[in-house]
Amino acid sequence: MDRFTPENRYIVTYEGLTDDEVGGEVTKGLNEFLGKAEGVTPIDRESVPCVWRAVVKGLPPEKQQTHAIEVPPAVVAPPPPNAVASVNDVNMVNAEHPPLMQQFQLPFTAGFHGSNVEQMQGPNLRRRLDPAHQDSQRKGPDYPRPYTLDQLDKMMKMLKEVAGRYNNEAVHDIMMEYHAKVAVAKAELGGEVVAQPPPPQAVDTTGIAPLQLCDRAAPISLEQELQVNKEYAQCPILDGQLDPKDTTIVLLKGYTVYGRTGNNLIEFMHALQYQRENDVVIGVMLDSWVTKLITSMWMAFPTDNLKGGFMDEGIQQWKAEVERAFCVKIFVNDDELSIYQNVIETSAKEMFQYKHQERMLEYVRFQMHNLRTLFRSYNRGFGVNIKNERVESMCSVLDAIFGDNKSSAIYSVIHSRSLEGDPGLRLLKRISDSSGCDPLAALEMEPDYIKDILSPLGLLEHPILFITDHQRPEILERLIADPDIGPTIHLIPDEASWIGGDITAGISANAFIGNPASTFSGFIAKSRMALGFENNFLFRARNENGVWENVCEEKCIFYKWIMNSMA
Numbered sequence: 001m002d003r004f005t006p007e008n009r010y011i012v013t014y015e016g017l018t019d020d021e022v023g024g025e026v027t028k029g030l031n032e033f034l035g036k037a038e039g040v041t042p043i044d045r046e047s048v049p050c051v052w053r054a055v056v057k058g059l060p061p062e063k064q065q066t067h068a069i070e071v072p073p074a075v076v077a078p079p080p081p082n083a084v085a086s087v088n089d090v091n092m093v094n095a096e097h098p099p100l101m102q103q104f105q106l107p108f109t110a111g112f113h114g115s116n117v118e119q120m121q122g123p124n125l126r127r128r129l130d131p132a133h134q135d136s137q138r139k140g141p142d143y144p145r146p147y148t149l150d151q152l153d154k155m156m157k158m159l160k161e162v163a164g165r166y167n168n169e170a171v172h173d174i175m176m177e178y179h180a181k182v183a184v185a186k187a188e189l190g191g192e193v194v195a196q197p198p199p200p201q202a203v204d205t206t207g208i209a210p211l212q213l214c215d216r217a218a219p220i221s222l223e224q225e226l227q228v229n230k231e232y233a234q235c236p237i238l239d240g241q242l243d244p245k246d247t248t249i250v251l252l253k254g255y256t257v258y259g260r261t262g263n264n265l266i267e268f269m270h271a272l273q274y275q276r277e278n279d280v281v282i283g284v285m286l287d288s289w290v291t292k293l294i295t296s297m298w299m300a301f302p303t304d305n306l307k308g309g310f311m312d313e314g315i316q317q318w319k320a321e322v323e324r325a326f327c328v329k330i331f332v333n334d335d336e337l338s339i340y341q342n343v344i345e346t347s348a349k350e351m352f353q354y355k356h357q358e359r360m361l362e363y364v365r366f367q368m369h370n371l372r373t374l375f376r377s378y379n380r381g382f383g384v385n386i387k388n389e390r391v392e393s394m395c396s397v398l399d400a401i402f403g404d405n406k407s408s409a410i411y412s413v414i415h416s417r418s419l420e421g422d423p424g425l426r427l428l429k430r431i432s433d434s435s436g437c438d439p440l441a442a443l444e445m446e447p448d449y450i451k452d453i454l455s456p457l458g459l460l461e462h463p464i465l466f467i468t469d470h471q472r473p474e475i476l477e478r479l480i481a482d483p484d485i486g487p488t489i490h491l492i493p494d495e496a497s498w499i500g501g502d503i504t505a506g507i508s509a510n511a512f513i514g515n516p517a518s519t520f521s522g523f524i525a526k527s528r529m530a531l532g533f534e535n536n537f538l539f540r541a542r543n544e545n546g547v548w549e550n551v552c553e554e555k556c557i558f559y560k561w562i563m564n565s566m567a
Contacts (some may be wrong), residue, residue, distance in 0.1 A: 001166070011170045024049035029058075032436060032551075045543045084456040106244065107308055152186040161252040170561045173360040180359070211531065213375060214395035215407040216508045219532030220372070228369050235327035237281045249329065249344040250274065253285040255292070255455065258349035261499050262519025264293050266566060267351040272326060272370055277357050279343075282328045282336070286310060286319070289348065291330075291386040294322070297500040298374045300383030300391040307388070325373050353565050364558045368528055368530035375507075375531065392498055397505040400496035411490075413461040414479075415502075416445050417518035428517040434550040434562040435516070437539040442515040445475050447482035450513065452548040453537050459511055463490045467502045503527070511535035516557065519566050525557045 001009060010033040016026045028048045035042030043051060116539050147155075156179055163175035211218040211225060236242045251269060257264050268290055275282040284290045291334040295301060299322055302314050307311050310316075310332050319330050356363045378501060382395035395397065398406040418424055434437035454460045466489055467474055478484045490504070506512050506524035514521030514536040525536045539552035550560065560567040 001171075011174065013174055020057075023056060025050045027052040027137070029436070042544075044545075048075060053240065058464065065470050095133070116149065147185070147189070149186060149190055152182055154188065155182050156186070162483040165502075170559070172561075178358050179462060211372065213378065213508045213531065214398045214504055216398075217407075218375075219534075220530075223446060225372060228365065228372075232366065232369055235324065237329055238327065242281070243420065244339040245341045247340055248280040248344065249337065249340045250278075250280045250281040251285065251331075251337070251345045252290050252348070252351070253288050255289045257289050257347065258352045259519070260346070260519075261293075262523050263352055264267055264289065265523050266519055267348045269370060270351045270354045270356075270366055271346075272328070273356050273358070273363065273366065274351065274354050275327070276366060282326075283343070284328055284330050285334050286330055287386060292372075295383075295385035296389075296391060297379055297394060297503070299325075299377045299447075300379045300385060302383050304384065304390075305388065306384060306386075308363075324352075325377075326370065352449055355560050355565065355567070360559065364555060367526065367558065371527050371530035375527065378504070392500060394500045394504045395498045396498065396501035397465070397492050398508070399503075400493050401445075401463070401490055409463070410459070411465060411466045411504045411512050412457075412459045413467060413509040414445060414450065414519045415506060415514040415518065416466065416468040416475050417515045417521060418469060419515075419517055420441060420471070424517060428515070430564075431516050431562060435556055436515065436541055438541045441540055441548075442517070442538065443478070445483055445513070447479055449540070449548060450479065451482075454511065454539075455515055457511055457535065460484055460488065461509075462488065464488045465490050465492060465505055465509070467506065507531065509533075509535065511537065513537045516563070520561070522557050522566055523559065525554070529554055529557075 010030060012026060017023055017030075019026070026538060028045060031042045031045070031048050034040050050061055054061060106524045159175045159179040159182065163179065165173075166172050205222050205226060208220045208226065211220060237247065250271075258267060271282050271290075274280070299318070301318055303312070306315070310319075319332075322328075323330055331337055342373055358366070378394040379391045380395065381391065383391055384389055395406070398409070402409040402411075419427060425439075428443055429439045431437065450464075451460060454464070464479075464485060466479065468476060476489075476491075480489055492505075503520075503524060506514070506521075507527045512524060512528060512533075512535065514525060516536070518523065522536060525538055528534075528536055534554075536554045536557075537550070539550060539556055540548050541551045543549055556562050559566050
């Protein structure tokens with residue numbers, strides 16, 4: 001693999017390629033990847049599932065299924081003289097398990113008759129695809145391999161080494177998935193009891209309201225949200241399970257950050273992930289960028305003035321609630337750190353660049369849980385932040401545009417982020433190479449690109465909110481000039497527009513169109529998934545017929561082999 005750079009290799013798993021549900025989509029990706037090579041003409045994207053069903057599943061094309069040739073059981077051609085092996089040969093090698101091989105007909109003897117048999121003779125034997133052939137065995141036999149504990153140990157070691165070697169790519173998570181399966185097999189072989197996850201139990205929702213965002217109901221069910229909350233309820237540092245002398249505090253302090261708000265949000269989320277994976281406790285100095293970030297948009301201090309000091313009863317209650325919500329330790333001053341044997345200061349940049357080691361599904365699940373935790377306590381304009389500044393309402397944009405109708409308003413959001421010109425072009429190009437999305441569309445936001453998304457959803461007739469960094473006014477001018485889009489474009493009033501209001505408007509929209517190279521767009525897309533909102537459009541490209549389509553699933557915004565540090 002090292003002979004090729006990541007953008008010049010395509011990782012496919014056997015399980016993915018043969019899976020009944022996603023196999024066709026995996027093959028589409030393979031088809032597009034091969035089409036990048038000079039001199040290679042890929043098949044039409046729409047034809048890929050049909051070819052996949054025929055080649056991998058042995059199913060004839062739909063138009064031919066009713067005309068499939070039935071071969072009488074007794075009519076089976078003898079194996080060609082130059083065949084590598086015969087049924088008897090294989091049974092001799094596997095004499096201990098003859099029933100296994102008796103289940104199968106060799107590919108060159110099944111489903112062929114008449115003139116096809118003659119075509120198969122010769123030194124360069126190649127099986128031809130017969131549309132009537134439905135004996136594909138590509139799933140392989142479900143037969144337990146007699147591995148020893150030592151062999152399984154070596155497998156696990158090898159899988160972990162490969163995963164570590166390709167830490168930033170899809171192969172890492174694939175290897176760790178295999179590692180987990182081998183670990184289960186090892187436990188079973190060694191006579192260990194393999195712990196099975198308990199069946200989900202009903203959760204008590206009494207007195208807890210379903211999650212809403214500015215009076216707009218989040219699609220995620222309350223039961224699902226609370227069930228996930230239970231999984232992350234334990235917090236050893238707060239439950240008295242950790243001795244301070246044996247506890248390592250990784251401390252976030254000061255106001256030096258790495259990038260803008262979107263980056264800062266990633267830095268905080270990565271810090272929580274770092275704690276989860278490295279047997280440490282994240283410490284946060286109360287007077288720091290972390291507290292400013294959180295209190296400005298969520299979890300404001302419940303007071304009109306912090307001059308009473310941080311030892312006020314209300315502030316101490318706030319501190320306890322935030323610590324419990326994220327399982328972190330908040331320190332008012334340096335003296336409180338003295339009881340801990342090991343305190344390591346880290347920077348926002350280091351947290352931004354941290355790449356998780358956990359399985360992708362678990363990483364996404366934990367990140368979504370933390371995002372929902374934030375939005376359970378979004379600011380409505382009451383309280384102050386750590387700088388003793390009165391906080392703004394996260395609902396400001398929706399209040400200004402829809403007023404009392406915001407709970408039922410149907411609208412979409414476009415987030416136009418230019419990313420300072422050439423740096424933005426380079427960043428989107430890198431993401432394009434990894435995901436297959438168009439390298440310019442999310443920067444240009446052309447009218448046809450927008451209409452191709454909104455028209456099928458029936459959203460062209462409803463308000464379109466335009467959020468921008470104001471670096472390229474011509475983008476908005478093009479949209480306003482378009483006869484279909486212009487009448488429904490809504491500019492956000494200056495007095496209502498701020499980072500938190502823009503974020504909330506994007507999250508609760510019926511559709512969101514953003515730029516995957518923007519961490520601001522990325523945070524909105526991640527939060528939308530966490531709250532259950534669909535219709536996120538960040539990874540788009542034209543197919544062979546010139547039609548725009550999604551080329552990477554919505555969770556791609558979490559994938560580190562695509563987003564790198566922005567995942």
